[in-house]
Amino acid sequence: MNFFNIIDLLAEADPDVLDRFSSRRAVFSSLGTVAQRAALATSPLFLGALFQKAYAGTASLPTDILNYALTLELLEADFYRQFLAAGQIPAGAATDAITVIKTHEDVHVDYLHKAVIAAGGTPVTGSATAGIRFNPSLLPATYADQLKYAQVLEDTGVRAYKGRAAELIGTDLLTPVLQIHSIEARHAAHIRTMRGQQPWVSLGDDLAADASYKAAYTSGVASSTKTVMALGGTTYGIPSYNPARPSPPESNLQQGAAGTKPAVLITTGIGSITYTADDAAAAFDEPLQAAEVLDSSRAGGLLA
Amino acid sequence: MSDTLRPTDSQSLQQGQPLLARIKRRSFFMYAGATAGATALALAGCSKDETTPSSSTSGNVSFGTGDASVLNYAYALEQLEAAFYAKVAALTTSPLQPAxxxxxxxxxxHEAIHRDFLRTAINRDFSGNIIPDLTPKFDSIDFTKRVKAATDTKLGILDAAKAFEDLGVAAYNGAAKLFKSAVYLGIAGQIVSVEARHAAYVRDLITPGSFATNEGTDVLGFDRQMTPAAVLTVAQAFVEQTLNGSTIGQ
Known part of the structure; x- marks a missing residue:
């Protein structure tokens, strides 16, 4: 009797089944040795309890995750539209770079829009005058300040995709979403370079110390616990926010917690070499939960 | 444990239990709440071989199976990157510009941290399954050149850095779907965006504004993704040992 065969069978009915279990590794870890687990696995009571636990708080549907990503891409695309239209960007390399990034965001919007439809959902929409768009009253007057919003939007986008990837395990959407994720990181690096900042997250980042922008780099905080977003002409679900487990700040120095195994302290815990806090923080980007990203202190506050 | 928590291919599902292989999502939720149904599921679970990590021999590096193999794959690439940048950092006369x-x-x-972190994580979670230290082979890189000239046969430092970073991004993007555990997928995601930042920075040094430019068959707005086999074909040129990635993610 091997109850992992059951899991294999279930994977066909529910592609997310593996994620449900792996994200609840503590269930397995708490059971002791392999022999004990095998013995327990013969018990119907055990299986029933295990599956109930795995399916408690069932994850978002792919259309929910895609609409969430589409929300952020529509926001970015509209921001870059306004950024270019404001006419403050120096001609040449700067305008070329912002134009390239805008084009990428438009491609992402188009891809996600079609993906929502293909998955059987209703895509959120936005335009220059309605739906999901960057609040025009927030666009600063100067090029330098406009670039700050670009950096915040890109760095937040990187955190946002990271925060949802695990929910796409076992789906064909995981790879293309990650291909978008790392392009956003390239955008962020370039805009940071345009601003004279390091291309990667650094403890010395100017915006991380700026009250107007630093929420993009802090640990996750969300003031709302709502799980249904009514945006852009439709509604979609997001995971309920757990205030007891906010996402780490970008200055986080501990990585790799797995089940009952604690995180590793990067500065002194991974070998004979001691690393600085700045390098330890820069070497890993941090995720954000959907509720944290859509909070009014972050991207949610930039929506019109 | 997580090594065995994986979907089999459709063929083995068909050979297994045709009745339960057709289980529908709706009926599964019934099982989730009904212990009587769980009995039927328990009876359906018949024998299936556990996966055994591959062992490596001298000069031949095997990555094993399951999540350990995907972590080993990442660890191999980070070893290469870290060794390359360490060599650049140790140059007494650098062809790089002062800035x-x-x-x-x-x-x-950053790359040394990735390497050391992955080694720590693999040893913690998959004790005994880690690949050995790789011996880098950088004879195709001219460390006296910032960028190669058109007539040069060897890569300059920036050319090599771009190659390693773009390869790393494509490798993480392509391997993500091989992870069974959300924990390791999350870690890979935290690393890959830093590699993408590196790649963008290095690309801009070679050609300003090329941070996310399409090359070859790249799709506009999407970063590259490559299979372990394709990545290791490229990486093999920079490693003395023979890399055998045929079981990565299995």
Whole structure:
């Protein structure tokens, strides 16, 4: 009797089944040795309890995750539209770079829009005058300040995709979403370079110390616990926010917690070499939960 | 444990239990709440071989199976990157421009952190399954050149850095779907975006504004993704040992 065969069978009915279990590794870890687990696995009571636990708080549907990503891409695309239209960007390399990034965001919007439809959902929409768009009253007057919003939007986008990837395990959407994720990181690096900042997250980042922008780099905080977003002409679900487990700040120095195994302290815990806090923080980007990203202190506050 | 928590291919499902292989999502939720149904599921679970990590022999590196193999794959690439940047950082006379030297020193430390972290995580979670230290082979890189000239046969430092970073991004993007555990997928996601930042920075040094430019068959707005086999074909040129990645993710 091997109850992992059951899991294999279930994977066909529910592609997310593996994620449900792996994200609840503590269930397995708490059971002791392999022999004990095998013995327990013969018990119907055990299986029933295990599956109930795995399916408690069932994850978002792919259309929910895609609409969430589409929300952020529509926001970015509209921001870059306004950024270019404001006419403050120096001609040449700067305008070329912002134009390239805008084009990428438009491609992402188009891809996600079609993906929502293909998955059987209703895509959120936005335009220059309605739906999901960057609040025009927030666009600063100067090029330098406009670039700050670009950096915040890109760095937040990187955190946002990271925060949802695990929910796409076992789906064909995981790879293309990650291909978008790392392009956003390239955008962020370039805009940071345009601003004279390091291309990667650094403890010395100017915006991380700026009250107007630093929420993009802090640990996750969300003031709302709502799980249904009514945006852009439709509604979609997001995971309920757990205030007891906010996402780490970008200055986080501990990585790799797995089940009952604690995180590793990067500065002194991974070998004979001691690393600085700045390098330890820069070497890993941090995720954000959907509720944290859509909070009014972050991207949610930039929506019109 | 997580090594066995994986979907089999459709063929083996068909050979297994045709009745339960057709289980529908709706009926599964019934099982989730009904212990009587769980009995039927328990009876359906018949024998299936556990996966055994491959062992490596001298000169031949095998990555094993399951999540350990995907982590080993990442660890191999990070070993290469870290060794490359360490060599650049140790140059007494660098062909890099003065402003580039401190950023390359930073990237050397980021990659060393990735390498050391992955080694720590693999030893913690998959004790005994880690690949050995790789011996880098950088004879195709001219460390006296910042960028190769059109007539040069060897890569300059920036050319090699771009190649390693773009390859790393494509490798993480392509391997993500091989992870069974959300924990390791999350870690890979935290690393890959830093590699993408490195890649964008290095690309801009070679050609300003090329941070996310399409090359070859790249799709506009989407970063590259490559299979382990394709990545290791490229990486093999920079490693003395023979890399055998045929079981990665299995």
């Amino acid at each position: 580039e030297v401190p950023y390359f020193a930073k990237m050397a430390l």
